[in-house]
Amino acid sequence: MSRTTDRGLPAASVVGRIPSLKEPLLDGGRLFWLEQRPHEQGRSTLMVRPTGSGPTGSKSGLGDGAIELSPNSWNLRSRVHEYGGGVFAVKGQDLVVIHDGDRCPHHLQLDPVSGAPQGDFRRLVAPADRAFADGLIDPGRRRWLGVMEAGGIDQLVAIPLAGGEPQLLHQPADFCGYPALSPDGRHLAWVTWQQPAMPWQRSQLWLAELNGDGQLGEAQAIAGAGPDGPEAISVFQPLWITPAGAPPELVFSSDVSGWWNLQRFRPGSPQGEALLTMEAEFGMPQWVYGMRTTAWDGSQLIAATCHQGEWQLGRLDLAPERVGTPAAWQPIEQPFNDLAALSAEGGRLVCVASNPSSPSGLLELEISSGQWQHRPVAPNPLPAGAISPPEALWFAGFDDQPTHAWYYPPTAGASANAPLLVKSHSGPTAMARTGLNLAIQFWTSRGWGVVDVNYGGSTGFGRAYRQRLDGQWGVVDVADCAAAARALVAAAKADPQRIAIEGGSAGGFTTLAALCFSDVFRAGACRYGVADLGALAADSHRFEAHYLDSLVGPWPAAKDTYLARSPLQHADQMSCPVIFFQGLDDRVVPAEQTEQMAAALKAKGIAVEVHLFAGEGHGFKQSSTQIKVLEATEAFFAKHFAPPAGANAP
Numbered sequence: 324m325s326r327t328t329d330r331g332l333p334a335a336s337v338v339g340r341i342p343s344l345k346e347p348l349l350d351g352g353r354l355f356w357l358e359q360r361p362h363e364q365g366r367s368t369l370m371v372r373p374t375g376s377g378p379t380g381s382k383s384g385l386g387d388g389a390i391e392l393s394p395n396s397w398n399l400r401s402r403v404h405e406y407g408g409g410v411f412a413v414k415g416q417d418l419v420v421i422h423d424g425d426r427c428p429h430h431l432q433l434d435p436v437s438g439a440p441q442g443d444f445r446r447l448v449a450p451a452d453r454a455f456a457d458g459l460i461d462p463g464r465r466r467w468l469g470v471m472e473a474g475g476i477d478q479l480v481a482i483p484l485a486g487g488e489p490q491l492l493h494q495p496a497d498f499c500g501y502p503a504l505s506p507d508g509r510h511l512a513w514v515t516w517q518q519p520a521m522p523w524q525r526s527q528l529w530l531a532e533l534n535g536d537g538q539l540g541e542a543q544a545i546a547g548a549g550p551d552g553p554e555a556i557s558v559f560q561p562l563w564i565t566p567a568g569a570p571p572e573l574v575f576s577s578d579v580s581g582w583w584n585l586q587r588f589r590p591g592s593p594q595g596e597a598l599l600t601m602e603a604e605f606g607m608p609q610w611v612y613g614m615r616t617t618a619w620d621g622s623q624l625i626a627a628t629c630h631q632g633e634w635q636l637g638r639l640d641l642a643p644e645r646v647g648t649p650a651a652w653q654p655i656e657q658p659f660n661d662l663a664a665l666s667a668e669g670g671r672l673v674c675v676a677s678n679p680s681s682p683s684g685l686l687e688l689e690i691s692s693g694q695w696q697h698r699p700v701a702p703n704p705l706p707a708g709a710i711s712p713p714e715a716l717w718f719a720g721f722d723d724q725p726t727h728a729w730y731y732p733p734t735a736g737a738s739a740n741a742p743l744l745v746k747s748h749s750g751p752t753a754m755a756r757t758g759l760n761l762a763i764q765f766w767t768s769r770g771w772g773v774v775d776v777n778y779g780g781s782t783g784f785g786r787a788y789r790q791r792l793d794g795q796w797g798v799v800d801v802a803d804c805a806a807a808a809r810a811l812v813a814a815a816k817a818d819p820q821r822i823a824i825e826g827g828s829a830g831g832f833t834t835l836a837a838l839c840f841s842d843v844f845r846a847g848a849c850r851y852g853v854a855d856l857g858a859l860a861a862d863s864h865r866f867e868a869h870y871l872d873s874l875v876g877p878w879p880a881a882k883d884t885y886l887a888r889s890p891l892q893h894a895d896q897m898s899c900p901v902i903f904f905q906g907l908d909d910r911v912v913p914a915e916q917t918e919q920m921a922a923a924l925k926a927k928g929i930a931v932e933v934h935l936f937a938g939e940g941h942g943f944k945q946s947s948t949q950i951k952v953l954e955a956t957e958a959f960f961a962k963h964f965a966p967p968a969g970a971n972a973p
Contacts, residue, residue, distance in 0.1 A: 331768035334953040336704040337761040339946030346613045349668035353438040365944020366398035371438035398423040401456035403472045404866035409457030409612030425450040457612035463508045503561040505571045512561040517550045519869030523608040528558045559606035564619045576606035603630040608752040620667035627662040629783040634662040661758030677758030679712045711767035718810035721802035727777040728807045743817035746775040747826035747833035754783045778803035796874035797888035800833045805841040835890035848956045850904045854891040854920035894923035900930035902959040906939030
C-alpha cells in the first residue's frame with residue numbers, strides 16, 4: 324500500500340493507474356463489466372467473471388477467473404453523440420461490442436456458464452460514416468437492436484447476428500435511445516428528444532408492438548413531453564418488469580412531479596401511474612448511454628435514489644395486493660452512498676459503489692439477506708486516519724438561495740490560514756459526489772481545504788434546483804462558487820488570500836468566468852474549458868448544438884449576452900495566474916478556445932501556463948496526462964501562492 328509522503332499523497336497513487344469501472348451487467352450468473360485503463364492509453368476493455376468466483380487473483384483484481392474478452396489492441400467505445408456509452412450487449416451465448424477502431428458492432432459467441440469466448444469476434448456491418456451504441460440482444464429474432472447515428476440524425480435499427488446491413492425500425496425526428504425489449508419480445512420501448520432540448524429537459528417515452536416480421540407497429544407516446552408540450556417533462560431509463568402472475572409492464576423515471584420519481588405503465592392502459600413519490604431523484608442527466616438507477620432481478624425491483632446529494636439503495640414492494648396504490652420503499656442497509664449502474668438477476672444485485680473511505684469498486688449484494696461484498700478496482704493507498712471525509716455545507720448562494728457543497732478539511736484540520744481549492748464540476752448538470760476521490764485527498768494531504776460545489780444547475784436536488792441555471796450560466800454557478808468560498812472564510816476555515824478554483828469542460832468555463840467576474844479567487848486551473856460562448860454555440864457538435872439556448876439564450880439573437888459572459892471577451896478583467904490543459908483531439912471544446920484565452924492573458928502580462936496533449940480528446944484518459952495535470956497544477960499554485968507570515972507552504 325502506498326502511503327503519504329512528507330509532501331502528501333503522490334500523484335501517481337491518485338491518478339494514472341486506477342481503472343474506471345462502467346456498466347456492470349449480470350447475465351446467466353456471469354458478471355460483465357467495462358474497465359477504462361489509463362495505463363493502457365485510456366482504452367476500455369470488457370471483463371467477465373463466472374458465478375462463484377473468488378475476490379482475488381485476476382488480472383483486474385476483481386475476482387478469480389475473470390476473463391478479458393476484448394483483444395488487447397481494441398478500445399471499446401461508442402462515438403454516438405460524441406460522449407457514447409452503451410458499448411456492449413449480452414444475452415446467453417451472444418455478445419455484441421462496439422469497437423472504436425472501425426466504430427462497428429462485433430459479435431462473439433460465449434460459453435453460457437463461464438462466459439469464455441467460443442471463437443473470434445465477427446464484424447456485423449461494413450465500416451461507413453456512422454456510429455452505433457446502446458444496443459440489446461433480441462434473442463428470439465437473433466439480432467442486435469440499438470441506435471445508429473448517421474447523416475446528422477439517430478435511427479433505431481436492427482442488425483442480424485449473422486451479419487448484414489442495418490434495418491430501420493424507427494426514424495425519430497432527432498435523437499433517440501434507451502431501447503427496452505419486453506421479456507416476451509412483443510413490445511419495444513424507447514426515448515426520444517428534439518433540439519433545442521436536452522434529454523433531461525424534455526423527452527418522451529414511446530411504446531410499440533413488434534409484428535411477426537420484427538418490425539414496429541404504430542408507436543404510442545406514453546410519458547414525458549414532446550417539443551410542443553405545455554410542460555417540460557423528462558423521462559429516464561425504461562425498464563421492463565414482470566410482477567408475480569402479471570403481464571410485463573414498464574417502470575421508468577419521470578420528473579413530472581419536480582423530481583425524477585418512478586412511474587409504471589401497463590401496455591393497453593390509457594396512462595401510467597406514479598409508482599413512488601419522494602423528494603429524491605431516481606434519474607440522472609443522460610449524457611451517455613448505459614446509465615441505470617433501477618434494476619429488476621426477475622421478481623423484485625431495486626433502485627438507487629439520491630437525496631440531499633447522497634445515494635441509497637432500496638427495494639420497492641410490488642406485491643399484487645398493492646396494484647393501483649403507491650409502492651412501499653424499503654431501504655437496503657449497506658455502507659455505500661455513491662452508487663451507479665445497477666444490474667440485478669435472481670436475487671443478486673451489482674453496481675459501481677464507493678463511499679468517503681472506500682474507492683470505487685463493484686458492490687455485489689444478496690438482496691434477501693442483505694449480505695454484500697465490495698471489490699475495489701485497486702487498493703486504497705490511504706490509511707483510514709489519513710482520509711479527509713466530506714462535510715455537508717449549506718450556504719446562501721445566488722439570490723440567497725440555499726445551496727449545497729461538500730467541504731473536505733485539510734487532513735491536519737481546518738484553519739483560517741489554510742489554502743482553499745474550489746471545484747466547479749462539469750456538465751454543468753453533474754453533481755459533486757461523496758465517493759472517495761483521491762484527487763481531492765491529494766490536496767487535503769498537502770494542507771489544502773477543498774470545497775466541491777453543487778452550484779445551481781446541479782443534479783440530485785430536484786428539477787427546480789437544476790433550472791436555477793436556465794438562462795443564467797456564467798452567473799449562478801459563478802456566484803455559488805464564490806459564495807461557498809466566502810462561507811468558509813467566514814467560518815475561519817480558509818485564507819482569503821489563497822483561494823484557487825479549478826474545473827474541466829463546463830467547469831472550466833465556470834472557472835474562467837469566476838476569475839473574470841468575481842474578486843474571490845487568486846489563481847485558477849482550467850481543463851478543456853469554454854472561453855468563447857459564441858464560438859461554442861456556432862460550432863458545437865450535434866448533441867449540444869442548442870444546449871446553450873437554455874443556458875444562455877438563443878443564438879445569435881442573444882449574442883450580446885454571449886459576449887457579456889464569455890471570459891475571452893473579458894480577459895482584461897482577469898488579474899490572477901491561470902494554468903490551462905487541453906487535448907488537441909477535442910471535438911467538443913476545440914483547442915483554439917484554450918489557445919486564444921491563454922494568448923489574451925499573456926498579452927495582458929498575466930502569468931499563464933499552457934499544456935497541450937496530443938492524442939487526448941474531451942476528458943483525459945492516458946495515465947501520463949492525468950499525472951502531469953495534477954503535478955503541474957500543484958506546482959503552479961505553489962509558485963503563485965505565498966505562505967502566510969510565519970508559516971510553511973503546504
